[in-house]
Amino acid sequence: MVIHVIGTINGQVNEGMRNVATHLSKEFEKENTVLYSGLKQIAQIVLNSRRADVTMVFARANKLVYSLTSIVTKLCKNTWIILVQKPDASFMQKNDKHLLKCSYLSITERDMKNVKVASGKHKMLFSVGIESDKFAPVSVERQKQLKQKYGFDVEKPLIIHVGHCSKGRGLEDFAKIHTAQRMVVASGMFEDENVVRTLHEAKVTVHKGYLENVEEVYHMADAYLFPTRSSEFVISIPLSVMEALSCGVPVIGYKSFENLKEITDSEGGITLIDDAEQIDEVLSEVIKRKSDHSLLEKTSSWSAVAQNVLRMVREENA
Numbered sequence: 132m133v134i135h136v137i138g139t140i141n142g143q144v145n146e147g148m149r150n151v152a153t154h155l156s157k158e159f160e161k162e163n164t165v166l167y168s169g170l171k172q173i174a175q176i177v178l179n180s181r182r183a184d185v186t187m188v189f190a191r192a193n194k195l196v197y198s199l200t201s202i203v204t205k206l207c208k209n210t211w212i213i214l215v216q217k218p219d220a221s222f223m224q225k226n227d228k229h230l231l232k233c234s235y236l237s238i239t240e241r242d243m244k245n246v247k248v249a250s251g252k253h254k255m256l257f258s259v260g261i262e263s264d265k266f267a268p269v270s271v272e273r274q275k276q277l278k279q280k281y282g283f284d285v286e287k288p289l290i291i292h293v294g295h296c297s298k299g300r301g302l303e304d305f306a307k308i309h310t311a312q313r314m315v316v317a318s319g320m321f322e323d324e325n326v327v328r329t330l331h332e333a334k335v336t337v338h339k340g341y342l343e344n345v346e347e348v349y350h351m352a353d354a355y356l357f358p359t360r361s362s363e364f365v366i367s368i369p370l371s372v373m374e375a376l377s378c379g380v381p382v383i384g385y386k387s388f389e390n391l392k393e394i395t396d397s398e399g400g401i402t403l404i405d406d407a408e409q410i411d412e413v414l415s416e417v418i419k420r421k422s423d424h425s426l427l428e429k430t431s432s433w434s435a436v437a438q439n440v441l442r443m444v445r446e447e448n449a
Contacts, residue, residue: 134159135166135179135207137199138189141423147366148215151238152189154260158437170199172334180206185444187211187236192218197225204232211235211370215259215366217242219373234447236440239367239393255443259368260433261377268423269350277351282336284347288353288385288418291316293345296330296337298323300365301385303356304407306333308356310414314338316348349378353418356410357384357391368393377430379422383410394397400426 136159138152159165166179170178170190180186186207190196192214214237218226221235223245230249236257237243243254249449260353269277275285283289288311296302296317305313306329314336317327322339330337349355355375359365367390372382376394384391386403402417404410419427 132163132184132441133166133182134444135168135183135186137168137170137176137186137203139169140167147370148191148213149188150370151213151215151259151366152412154161154262154433155437155440158434159441163441170195176203177206180210183207185209185211187444188233189211189213191216192222194219194221194225197222197231200231201229202231202245208232209234209431209444211444211447214238214242214246215368216343216362218246219369236443239390241390242367253447257283257440257443258431258436259370259373260261260436261318261370261373261430263377263425263430263432266349266374266377267345268425270423274351277347281314281348283314283350283351287312288414289314289351290354290356291328291348291352291375292356292358293348294318294365296322296326296339297354298326299359299361299363300326301360301407302326303329304358304410305335305356305390306406308410308414310411314352315347316345323369346374346378349380352378352380353421354414355380355382357382357388358407360385360387362388362390363417372401373427373430376426379425380444381417381420381422383413383417395428397426397428398422437447 136156139149140405142155156165168175168179178205186203210233212233212235227231232249234252235254238259290311291314293316316338357372375382382401384403399420402413
């Protein structure tokens with residue numbers, strides 16, 4: 132099968148949608164021919180859409196993606212938009228007036244609930260995967276070695292976050308933590324200078340840019356803070372939370388981010404709080420839940436996820 136992937140794929144997995152697109156595409160390549168087009172490469176998109184058996188659009192569903200997909204569906208009858216967030220209002224308004232002749236794959240029921248589909252097209256649910264060999268618990272000794280490597284006190288707890296230093300993600304809450312060492316691994320994308328300044332002034336350790344061995348940061352952590360309160364600013368199932376849990380690292384998040392309940396953790400792996408002032412209050416108990424085995428109850432490999440996605444798109448092609 133010839134699969135056409137539209138999106139930003141550059142080998143790095145430092146952003147949610149890009150992470151999903153990169154892992155699935157690598158798996159697709161094992162048994163299929165995969166063609167790639169960037170979102171702004173119109174000539175390439177037209178050429179590849181004509182050649183493809185299926186086209187998948189990996190991008191936030193907005194008015195630009197609506198316009199792009201309306202062109203693609205005229206060239207490739209089996210077109211899918213991949214939803215890792217709820218479509219924005221501009222997409223919904225346009226689609227409500229003129230339904231796109233495409234199908235949808237979504238990581239949550241909630242994100243695709245109100246999306247209307249054309250006759251003969253479908254809305255399907257798929258899961259995200261985890262590299263369980265890479266994101267796995269390590270020994271206490273290894274954890275100490277990594278803390279030393281990155282310049283942290285091996286005797287003091289460490290709470291981390293991996294993501295973007297962008298506005299709306301709540302990273303300023305790290306400045307309110309006083310009972311642990313703190314580290315933020317920032318992708319360098321969508322950076323907000325006010326957020327970075329707040330973290331630096333609070334003496335939070337900030338690593339900027341892509342970190343190839345990011346699993347080491349999870350391995351040395353005692354807890355993971357997911358401070359985002361709204362799914363507007365992140366993908367609906369945060370992969371960093373799953374990676375932390377897979378490493379046996381317990382997670383603190385906010386009750387207002389309802390999608391954390393979609394992640395099936397075990398042994399109280401996720402602690403939900405109301406506000407940042409509670410982080411110090413719960414941290415000592417949360418750290419006790421750090422485990423020598425995964426705190427994810429259900430996991431799928433990217434290979435299994437890709438096979439499921441391929442099954443669904445093949446059925447559409449039949």
